[in-house]
Amino acid sequence: MTVQQISSFAAGEWLAPGEGARNIASAITGDVIATAGNNALDAQAMLDYARNVGGPALRALTFHERAKMIKAVAMHLDKHKQALYDLSFETGATQSDHMIDIDGGVGTMFVFASKGRREMPDGHVYLDGDVEQLSRHGTFLGQHICTPLQGAAIHINAFNFPVWGMLEKFAPTLLAGVPSIVKPATNSCYVTELAVKIMLDSGILPEGALQLVSGGLGDMLDRLTMQDVVSFTGSADTAMKLRSNPVIVENSVRFVAEQDSLNASILGPDAAVGTPEFDLFIKEVHREMTTKAGQKCTAVRRIFAPDATVPAVIEALSARLDKTVIGDPRLEGTRMGALVSNGQKRDVLEKAAILATEATRVYGDPDNFEVVGADGDKGAFLPPMLFHCANPDTAQRVHDTEAFGPVSTIMGYRDIDHAIELVKKGQGSLVASVITHDSAIARQVAIGAGAYHGRLYFNNRDSMKESTGHGSPLPHMVHGGPGRAGGGEEMGGVRGVKHYMQRTAIQGSPDILTAIGEQWVPGATEIKGPAHPFTRKYGELSIGETMHTDPRVVTLEDIEHFANFTGDTFYAHMDNEAAERNPFFPGRVAHGYLLLSFAAGLFVEPNEGPVLANTGLDNLRFMKPVSAGDTIKVRLSVKKKTQRNDEYGEVRWHVTLTNQDDDLVAEYELLTMNAY
Known part of the structure; x- marks a missing residue:
């Protein structure tokens, strides 16, 4: 097998791996398939290229011109999806997983392109809110505006979504008028590299709008200014290390983090066995445990059900897990592929062992499971594992330990107030779902647990045919969460664009405000x-x-x-x-x-x-x-x-x-x- 040389695109040039390069293994076979990394990358040259070449070129365009560009790039990527599919199998992802990562990433770009045309002006200044009356006769007014930051956006992405993870950050950044330097996780950077090549080869993007670091960033974070942004997705430990960088702290560099999250799903007390809601709950939890082999920042890690219903949930979920075929993701019948690497597999097993100190494994034996079409010992395969914690009130590790794989823990609750208190023990999550047909229960959870979550997903028999699922962040809605989830916020339509812009309060006459905002203000000439x-x-x-x-x-x-x-x-x-x-x-x-x-x-x-x-x-x-x-x-x-x-x-x-x-x-x- 030919080992791929994964290059970086820096200051307008493709640079092959060099000193400090590391090998990347196939998640399916464990064989080395690529090498990436180059310690000789000139971080300052990349930043200068972004700030002095990419930034001015993007800021010269209106929001609508950038939106049209995003749409054109998305259409070009859409024509090359098959090549991305074929390569992505090596990450352990199935064809269904590709639909989330690759199709989802392209779809996100289309949404931002549409919102840019419909919700933003065909100009260079975004008006944030209404005009404020600051004087009695209206000759002195106020207006908040947003203009692009004049630095670079450093996007540090996780391994699990090498395409969507890049595009969901890149689209709003591009629409804002800020150039991007993308640093994917090394384990799956070969997929991101191909996506970047496809975009750059299209000739649609201005010079300097997009660069790629395959491997480490070197000292790039030590060279940031108050006009730059760091947007990070990954572990809480890494986020803490990066955001504590003295330069980032001293220069008040914007740092957006989306990190570890003990997401939960609650089976409502009204959702008894035999109801559509009970069946929906089992289906949703199963999907979140097995999609991307559980390697999703939004996956359900904690399952809450009424005490009396816990045995029925374990039985129904186990029966559904029994039907999940684990194996080579390239095979049509495979429903769950491998984790991204054997290193990640070891990490999940270590975290599962921690969970086992407070919970009993009731499904899935990592030492005894079937893998179809691949060697389970060489590849990074694991079975879905379900734990049961009988004492969630006194337990700690089930509420603070995330096994980033196909692992979840079920716990019982007495009433909905008890469920809310248990959910909050996660200390901040990206998403919690509630499966209930009782609107009063939904309202109670929203009020009681909303402050602990970036998103609350409610579903029942009325919405389940059209719902997008617990684990699907949508470009229209905010993705992020408080506390342990990182305190950051991404997407959310134009909200996501404004993360890469500066809000400035403008004060002056109606004519001044009209000239700046390109929108007539009453009282102006x-x-x-x-x-x-x-x-x-x-x-x-x-x-x-x-x-x-x-x-x-x-x-x-x-x-x-x-x-x-x-x-x-x-x-x-x-x-x-x-x-x-x-x-x-x-x-x-x-x-x-x-x-x-x-x-x-x-x-x-x-x-x-x-x-x-x-x-x-x-x-x-x-x-x-x-x-x-x-x-x-x-x-x-x-x-x-x-x-x-x-x-x-x-x-x-x-x-x-x-x-x-x-x-x-x-x-x-x-x-x-x-x-x-």
Whole structure:
């Protein structure tokens, strides 16, 4: 067998393994299949390349341009999945495991690409929250903005997901406009190297946007500044060592950690044997024990069930584990492959021995199990092992020891409050799941244990057909957890992007805020267009372009006609005495929706033109009632523009209605799609 030479991509060059390289063995056979590492990598050159070449190139692009780039990279990776599948088998992963790692990573990129286009501006500044009124007359305002950090993001990833683990960090970092230096775990870095080569060979990424360290980082962490970020996934011990680096501490370098976690799954007290919830619970726990041979940061390590139900859970789970075929992951019938290495296998057995001091193994004998199509002694194979702890209140090691493999411990609880207290003994987890059909139980767990978890996953007969599973972090939702789980946070849509940006409070006049945020702020200079704004195409409209309409009188006849025509005969519009008793109205008043309709009649251009559709309105507020005889007029301003494709873009209009005294009557934002 040819031993692969796993290279690093540093400062624009591929560098082969050198001094300090170490051998990597196949998880299936134990034979050496690759070598990686090079102590001669120039860490400062890599950082300079990222900061001075990659960073400026990325920051020159808008969020939408970066989002399009992410989508293009994801599509390119998607075309080369088979090569990644074929190589990933050597890590011990099955084809189903590949779907989580490789397909999941590509899917994560697609989600960030979509969110970048839909939730972020086609500009260089992200507005974080609404404008703050800092002065009486609105001439001095505040706004929080986010801009890209001007350093590098160092991504230190775990061995279990060599593709997803990289892409779930890389996608939000790229969208933020920050270059990445990726350092995968050496045991599976050969898969990451191939993924990086595929991405770089596409020619889509700007120079300096992505670099790869196959092996050790050397002294890179000693060279970081306050503009850099370290995002780490791995053990708590390693996280502590890295985040304690004096340079990281002194320079307040952002350090995001996702580490060891004693995740739990709770069988609700309502989920008796024979219910859909009981069967679902067994299925979920089994999947979490055996997927990736239990090598998942979100895997279920602690199982909680009502005391009386524990024997039934052990019996049902054991029966399902009996059907799990362990063997060569390349074989179609294999349901669980090997651990990533024999070193990891030894570590899991050591941790299982610690668990055995407080719990009894009720399933799985590591000295006596069948391996199909491979040598169980040479490969890193283990059977699923289930322990039972009879005294979870006094036990300690079952709540602080993670065997990072197919190992879980079941414990009984008296009532749901007891279950919550037991779950909290894990001192912080990435995820806990609760299988229950009782919404009150779900609420009780959310309130009682939410502070100890980054994610709470509830499932039952109503949601199980579409649910994504206990162990599936989704790019839309936050992934991370407090305490033992590292205290970090990744993904979560745009939240994940903001980890690589600086939030800055901007204070100034409406014109200043408008210029910085590329979004019109009320009070800023109004631009008078050459023609009615609805006759002008998307590209012709300017931020701040404003139209003032002629006034219109609202009559009692208008109010009564609208009431009878729509059926909205609410007393405030039809009964003067009742309306006068209402503390909000002086008497009969116009319908709010009548005012919106009149407003549209005042500013709409009726002829066919570039306005293709009205897609909605946001932030509608009625400030002052309008009585019969009052006059209304409209101010319509271009607040924001967002290109959707080459044919049309979204225009967000700021609309205000004022009366004859120039008092604000109503305010909202109108959304239209305009031809490009």
